[in-house]
Amino acid sequence: MKPGSEAEIEGIEAEIKCKLEKVNWLPGFYSLRPDILIANSKSYLDGKIYGIDAASGAAVSVLNISPGDHVLDLCAAPGAKLCMMLDLLGDSGSVTGVDVARHRLAACRTMLQKYSLGDRCRLFVADGTTFSLAPLRVDSRSRSCESSFEEKDERFREWTSRRPWKERKRAAKARETMSLQSVTTSENPELIFYGRHSGVVGLSKNKLYKTMSDLEVSSCGYDKVLVDAECTHDGSVKHIQKFENWGWTTLQRRVLDAVRTNSLTLLQAMPFFHHDLYTYIYCSQGFISSCSSFTVLQFSKYFRLCFRSSQLKLLRNGFRLLKVGGLLVYSTCSLTVAQNEDIVEQFLKENASAELQEINEAEEWPCKSGRIPKTLRFDPLTSQTSGLFVAKFTKLAA
Numbered sequence: 001m002k003p004g005s006e007a008e009i010e011g012i013e014a015e016i017k018c019k020l021e022k023v024n025w026l027p028g029f030y031s032l033r034p035d036i037l038i039a040n041s042k043s044y045l046d047g048k049i050y051g052i053d054a055a056s057g058a059a060v061s062v063l064n065i066s067p068g069d070h071v072l073d074l075c076a077a078p079g080a081k082l083c084m085m086l087d088l089l090g091d092s093g094s095v096t097g098v099d100v101a102r103h104r105l106a107a108c109r110t111m112l113q114k115y116s117l118g119d120r121c122r123l124f125v126a127d128g129t130t131f132s133l134a135p136l137r138v139d140s141r142s143r144s145c146e147s148s149f150e151e152k153d154e155r156f157r158e159w160t161s162r163r164p165w166k167e168r169k170r171a172a173k174a175r176e177t178m179s180l181q182s183v184t185t186s187e188n189p190e191l192i193f194y195g196r197h198s199g200v201v202g203l204s205k206n207k208l209y210k211t212m213s214d215l216e217v218s219s220c221g222y223d224k225v226l227v228d229a230e231c232t233h234d235g236s237v238k239h240i241q242k243f244e245n246w247g248w249t250t251l252q253r254r255v256l257d258a259v260r261t262n263s264l265t266l267l268q269a270m271p272f273f274h275h276d277l278y279t280y281i282y283c284s285q286g287f288i289s290s291c292s293s294f295t296v297l298q299f300s301k302y303f304r305l306c307f308r309s310s311q312l313k314l315l316r317n318g319f320r321l322l323k324v325g326g327l328l329v330y331s332t333c334s335l336t337v338a339q340n341e342d343i344v345e346q347f348l349k350e351n352a353s354a355e356l357q358e359i360n361e362a363e364e365w366p367c368k369s370g371r372i373p374k375t376l377r378f379d380p381l382t383s384q385t386s387g388l389f390v391a392k393f394t395k396l397a398a
């Protein structure tokens, strides 16, 4: 529930015709019966309540976001955690949301606008493994002197979805040449939304796209970073239920056709979101048993390489952008060790300045320890939530 809306709880209960049960271990959270649909209720449309799994809420609360923080969400879409961060942030600081999938981030933008939550937020379509933009700290802006060239440079005005025709055409053309998943590193990330108090309004493009050197990051980097990495989603109950609703058999036939005619490239072009496809293949026992062992082997090799490498790269880059003394949370909704503890172990091995932190709040939480001490695992049986792995790091001075 949005902070401040608790006083209206009776009205909200009357409207959705359901008693809200307080989740005792997580402030601001209430549970609902699964058959209650809130999406059309006025309270939901007004942004007083929104649906987020309690385990996801716990992962965000581990970051201990407070007003004034500059927060980076490196895999932001569709944006439930981003909304919660903005709620916690209140009237100062900023949230920068990054996602490689434009259509998913556009849905996130719609949500921010609908709930009037985006005032302090900017959204970039970018590859989180290489994203390098600094948070817009007021003092760093006034410190840097403006050249006469910058004075003449185009400045960002108040955000509007009604871009001039020429600008939209230019952006569409640029997108055409850029594959959905491979955002070239030489291009500036595409800014698809910025709020009035996000620090962007009045800024020149040069300043917005100013990257940070590693030295600058230690003092001017982000205070908090969330790396909610892409994974096989095998622990996400909601995700798997979606596939149940879609019908495994139809999906299976379509995927098998693609496998028969060729390969993963073709599969990836299918009308699923790319991570839906991973989940589907990963979770559908029927699919696995109907494939030759060679195909299964190909897929498992693909998953191992694809996810392990991108998860590690996202974690590395998120940590690189964190200031000294800041906090980073790494989470995935996979139940596998390969996508969780193995990544953490590998990352700690290569980063002497990374320190795994105890999550003290978890003493009261219905979750288990991960295989590495100080990490956490939520799962449907223990926590009555979706599966979620959570690890918290801080950055030590070099």
Ligand SMILES: C[S@@+](CC[C@H](N)C(=O)[O-])C[C@H]1O[C@@H](n2cnc3c(N)ncnc32)[C@H](O)[C@@H]1O
Binding pocket: 056, 074, 075, 076, 077, 078, 079, 080, 081, 082, 098, 099, 100, 101, 104, 126, 127, 128, 129, 228, 229, 230, 231, 275, 310, 314
């Ligand atoms: C688990 S979802 C994030 C969920 C989100 N944090 C939320 O609470 O709604 C993972 C996201 O990572 C994005 N993603 C995958 N690879 C990425 C990359 N290299 N850089 C940035 N985002 C990436 C996917 O598009 C997907 O939206």
